[in-house]
Amino acid sequence: MPLSSSTAAVSMPDVVSDPCPDHRIGLEAIRRAAAIIDPVFLRSPQYRCGALEDRLGCRLTLKLETTNPVRTFKGRGASLLVRSLGAAKDDAPLVSASAGNWGQALAHACGAAGRPLVLFAAETANPVKVARMRALGAEVRLTGVDFDAAKAAAEAHAARSGGRFVADGRDVEASVGAGTIGMELLEAPERFDVVLIPLGNGALATGVGRWIKAVAPSTRVIAVSAAGADSMRQSWLEGRPIVRPAVDTIADGLAVRVPEPAALVDMRGTVDDVIEVDDAAMRDAMRLLFDAAGLVAEPAGAAGVAAVLAARDRFAGLSVATIVTGSNIAPDLLGALVA
Secondary structure, three states: OOOOOOOOEOOOOOOOOOOOOOOOOOHHHHHHHOOOOOHHHOOOOEEEOHHHHHHHOOEEEEEEOOOOOOOEOHHHHHHHHHHHHHHOOOOOOEEEEOOOHHHHHHHHHHHHHOOOEEEEEOOOOOHHHHHHHHHOOOEEEEOOOOHHHHHHHHHHHHHHHOOEEOOEOOEHHHHHHHHHHHHHHOOOOEOOOEEEEEOOOOHHHHHHHHHHHHHOOOOEEEEEEEOOEOHHHHHHHHOOOOOOOOOOOOOHHHOOOOOOHHHHHHOOOOOOEEEEEOHHHHHHHHHHHHHHHOOOOOOHHHHHHHHHHHOHHHHOOOEEEEEEOEOOOOHHHHHHHHO
């Protein structure tokens, strides 16, 4: 059933009322983050994309988090995290795990701060992302069959070495940094009926959703997961962590097998629904973004558009916004896209 539509223009309020005052993602923290994050990651382009609207049957606003040095939204949270640690005089070497984009963002932030960084990634990780993490100065260790195996290895290494383990979706700065995207989205003159947000470890959905549900509570925040990596969706639906034995998706940015408990708690009051899309829909969305809008998006970055493609009737005639979260695309997918 289509969602109800409300198209009246609204202005950004001076004071945000907080429906979840005890939420760990603070609204004032999001406000302050905009003054701390490296400005190169802020004020990303957003616009109504008429070329896609004709094909999708809805009013569509794109927020492009691909026009920055690491070509992903994760630069915001990583910058906030590393700068906050520096302000707190915490100079321990950092250890983390990444499918690629979080690692690039951390490597960029640590390089700017002169802080050592050890990153763990799966042996199957996107080689483009691995090369970029190394080029940005991180020590990258490949281990395990998937992201969550690499994450476990990273935590063990940090415990042995005395490094500080940081995790996307666990460290609140990742979510707070992502919340600044929500602030920017709502500067548009038209209120959105729905915002579609790719769901990996949850920092993006919870950060953006936290701001939107406080400022524009009638806007539906819908997270989009991969059908082949549904642990976060099922965990949210059942109210408890659901661990899968394996994942099977082209969207490495959504390929979570072991959910972050903190992120699941953060989803309360910030996410209205979680839907899933399959790999075919993401491939179609990548092709549509490239052909109609001249945009290169990795599979996770195209998940919002894929959701509309897969359920046109649900979003028909509505004002929809989605975030193109990254463009660090694997060589085989890029070749198929431009062929």
